[in-house]
Amino acid sequence: xxxxxxxxxxxxxxxxxxxxxxxxxxxxxxxxxxxxxxxxxxxxxxxxxxxxxxxxxxxxxxxxxxxxxxxxxxxxxxxxxxxxxxxxxxxxxxxxxxxxxxxxxxxxxxxxxxxxxxxxxxxxxxxxxxxxxxxxxxxxxxxxxxxxxxxxxxxxxxxxxxxxxxxxxxxxxxxxxxxxxxxxxxxxxxxxxxxxxxxxxxxxxxxxxxxxxxxxxxxxxxxxxxx
Amino acid sequence: xxxxxxxxxxxxxxxxxxxxxxxxxxxxxxxxxxxxxxxxxxxxxxxxxxxxxxxxxxxxxxxxxxxxxxxxxxxxxxxxxxxxxxxxxxxxxxxxxxxxxxxxxxxxxxxxxxxxxxxxxxxxxxxxxxxxxxxxxxxxxxxxxxxxxxxxxxxxxxxxxxxxxxxxxxxxxxxxxxxxxxxxxxxxxxxxxxxxxxxxxxxxxxxxxxxxxxxxxxxxxxxxxxxxxxxxxxxxxxxxxxxxxxxxxxxxxxxxxxxxxxxxxxxxx
Numbered sequence: 001x002x003x004x005x006x007x008x009x010x011x012x013x014x015x016x017x018x019x020x021x022x023x024x025x026x027x028x029x030x031x032x033x034x035x036x037x038x039x040x041x042x043x044x045x046x047x048x049x050x051x052x053x054x055x056x057x058x059x060x061x062x063x064x065x066x067x068x069x070x071x072x073x074x075x076x077x078x079x080x081x082x083x084x085x086x087x088x089x090x091x092x093x094x095x096x097x098x099x100x101x102x103x104x105x106x107x108x109x110x111x112x113x114x115x116x117x118x119x120x121x122x123x124x125x126x127x128x129x130x131x132x133x134x135x136x137x138x139x140x141x142x143x144x145x146x147x148x149x150x151x152x153x154x155x156x157x158x159x160x161x162x163x164x165x166x167x168x169x170x171x172x173x174x175x176x177x178x179x180x181x182x183x184x185x186x187x188x189x190x191x192x193x194x195x196x197x198x199x200x201x202x203x204x205x206x207x208x209x210x211x212x213x214x215x216x217x218x219x220x221x222x223x224x225x226x227x
Numbered sequence: 228x229x230x231x232x233x234x235x236x237x238x239x240x241x242x243x244x245x246x247x248x249x250x251x252x253x254x255x256x257x258x259x260x261x262x263x264x265x266x267x268x269x270x271x272x273x274x275x276x277x278x279x280x281x282x283x284x285x286x287x288x289x290x291x292x293x294x295x296x297x298x299x300x301x302x303x304x305x306x307x308x309x310x311x312x313x314x315x316x317x318x319x320x321x322x323x324x325x326x327x328x329x330x331x332x333x334x335x336x337x338x339x340x341x342x343x344x345x346x347x348x349x350x351x352x353x354x355x356x357x358x359x360x361x362x363x364x365x366x367x368x369x370x371x372x373x374x375x376x377x378x379x380x381x382x383x384x385x386x387x388x389x390x391x392x393x394x395x396x397x398x399x400x401x402x403x404x405x406x407x408x409x410x411x412x413x414x415x416x417x418x419x420x421x422x423x424x425x426x427x428x429x430x431x432x433x434x435x436x437x438x439x440x441x442x443x444x445x446x447x448x449x450x451x452x453x454x455x456x457x458x459x460x461x462x463x464x465x466x467x468x469x470x471x472x473x474x475x476x477x478x479x480x481x482x483x484x485x486x487x488x489x490x491x492x493x494x495x496x
Contacts, residue, residue, distance in 0.1 A: 053337035070335045077335035081262050093254030094338050096247075 002028040002051060002068065002143060002173070007060035009046055020046050021057075022197030028143065028173050030066065033166075035184030035205065036177040037212045038194035044177035045073070047194065048147045051175060066142035066173060073147040074129050080121030084112055084131050087120060095139045102138035109164075110134035111157070130157065137164055143173040148180075162187075181217075185209050251338050255347035274351065278314045278359035285310050286367070299433065303372040304458050309427040311360040312451045315393040316425070317418060318356060322348045323397030324404040324411050341487045345401060349394040357386070377460035385453030388472045392446055395479035402486035426451040431466040439466065446475045 004026040010017045020043040028034055028051075038044045048071045049055045050062060070077050078087050088106055092099035107116055110130045115123060123131070136144065144165065165174070166187060177194075178184055184191055184205065191208035192201045195216055202208035264270035289306045298305075326348050333339045367373035376382055403410040426448040431439050442448055449472040456465035 052335070054335055068337070070337065076332055078332055079258065079262065079330075080332070082258065086258070086261060090254050090258050090333075091336065093257070094251055094336055096250055 001030065001063075001065045002026075002175075003061075003063045004051070005061045005063075007050060007057045007062065009043070009050060009055070009057050019197050021050070021199075024060070024199050026192070026199065026201075028175055030142065030173050031171050033174040033176070033187060033189045035188030035191040035208070036175065036194055036199070037179065037181055037184055037191060037208060037216075038177065039179060039216060042194045043197065044179075044194055045071070045147055048073075048145050048175065048177055052145050067140075068143045069136045069139075069141035069145050071145045071147050072129075072132050072136055074125045077132055078120045078128060081119055083119055084110070084116040084123075087131070088135060091135055091139065097139055102135075105138050106131070106134040109137065109160075133161055137169075141172070143175065144169075146174065146176045148178055181209050181212050247338050248340075248343060251340070251343045252346050252350070255333075255339070255343055256351060259347055259351055274355035275358045275362065278311075278318070278356045279363055281314060282307060282310050282359060282363045286363075286372075290372075300430075300459070300463070301373070303367050304374070305455075307360070307363055307367060307373065308454045308458060309451060311356060311363070312389050312447065312454065313422065313425065313427045314356045314359070315353065315389050316396060316447055317422075318352045319349055319393035319397030320400045320414060320418065321397075322352050323399075323401030324414065326401045327405050342484075345394075345398045345483075345487065348401075349397055352397070353390045353394065357390070360386070373458075376458045378457040381457030382454050383457075384469075385450040385457060385467075388453065388469075388476060389447070389450035391476045392450065392472070392479065395476060395483050398483040399479060399486060402483070402489070421445070421447070424448075430455065430463065432464045443468070443471070446472060 004024055007021055007024040007026075008019070009021040010019050012018075024047065026034075036044055036047065046055070050057055051064075052068060052071045053062070053064070054071065079090070082090065085103070088103060089099045092102065110116070110127075110133070112123075112127060112131060115127060120128060120131070174188075176184065176188060188205055190201075191205045192199050193208055193212050193216060200208075200211070202211065260271045260274070264273050286303055286306045289302050293302050323345065326344055327334075327341065330344050333344070334341070364373060368375060400410055400414055404414075424442055424445050426442070426445070431442055431448060431452055434442060443466060449467040449469075452465045452467040453469075456467070459465075
């Protein structure tokens with residue numbers, strides 16, 4: 001279980017403090033797949049970083065009773081000057097798993113070929129994302145935090161990821177943030193919409209989808225509404 | 228909320244946190260060695276060799292300059308003790324300043340904390356200089372350029388304070404350097420100026436009385452005097468206060484912890 005209580009996060013900007021999250025309450029139960037929709041700049045990545053513990057909120061509390069992954073995003077989490085293999089060893093030590101046991105899985109899954117032994121800074125963003133995915137699958141978490149990363153690699157790799165994540169690990173919890181409502185609609189069991197610092201939770205994913213499509217994304221152009 | 232609280236164990240939170248921290252610092256140490264000295268096996272020997280070369284070079288230089296002029300004390304132990312201390316309090320800030328920036332990506336991983344990065348960097352630097360200090364001292368004793376120390380305990384004590392002070396200084400400057408360029412730029416001249424009053428190239432007893440009290444305000448002077456007192460014994464007379472240096476180190480530790488806590492909050496903004 002992950003519990004967020006009245007989370008407030010502000011960033012300093014040239015025009016004064018900017019409130020990104022303004023009193024977010026959220027719980028994520030084991031096995032639940034929560035999708036968070038929001039436009040660019042709505043605070044989705046901030047929310048993910050707060051849940052992961054990478055950043056601390058200005059107010060409110062976050063409790064984690066699960067082993068939570070680092071935010072899987074297009075980049076980040078790797079030391080650029082180290083090779084993929086060195087990064088694997090480093091993360092194995094940090095997360096206390098045997099690096100030899102996971103090495104072949106990661107090497108196979110990430111499909112990096114000889115690049116596995118090259119510095120990560122020479123990777124493309126897709127390669128970095130594949131390595132991050134492979135490592136997080138190998139280390140095994142109770143809850144995966146996924147930040148817009150879903151469109152990793154080609155269609156076949158994409159399928160492989162979906163299979164590993166949502167078939168083999170369907171008992172795990174997921175928090176997925178995305179601006180792509182169709183993805184959230186097809187994979188999540190619950191959804192919420194993040195908008196100007198506030199989060200609206202919905203009982204069903206289609207409801208969230210409709211709200212996001214009509215009232216957030218195309219607000220003004222179609223019929224306006226509020227909730 | 229800042230606890231390393233996943234994986235439910237039977238141990239207490241504190242003990243659990245300690246083991247995680249130990250693991251993370253270990254991982255960071257290995258990573259640091261690889262990124263700094265490369266993959267090959269002798270690479271990490273530079274950790275020891277770098278400060279050793281410095282120290283031996285200055286020993287040779289000073290021995291040449293003061294060959295015939297009857298320097299007040301034996302030149303070699305004077306330089307070895309002074310210069311090793313200088314390396315500690317110069318290298319730790321050098322490694323601490325801008326330590327977070329290149330390691331920011333590691334903070335994606337919740338078990339890795341700001342403090343771990345500083346602990347790893349300071350430990351590595353202190354280990355290298357300590358190894359160099361021991362090696363150079365043993366070599367000089369073997370070459371008959373130095374005698375056996377009178378009080379080894381006092382030397383170890385002095386070295387402990389020197390390392391503690393240096394690690395705090397490195398961490399404090401490191402934290403401050405993340406907030407802007409000013410600290411990085413100012414530290415160079417200030418560090419150079421401090422060299423003149425740090426006791427590296429003089430002993431407090433050689434100074435006139437009215438100057439002594441001022442020089443003794445400089446923290447580094449105390450551990451250096453302790454180490455030299457441990458080497459020479461009672462004569463010449465040494466000036467140091469364990470109280471003073473303890474209070475300075477404790478206050479600096481507290482400041483370092485406060486700054487690191489603050490950094491954690493402000494990261495990535």
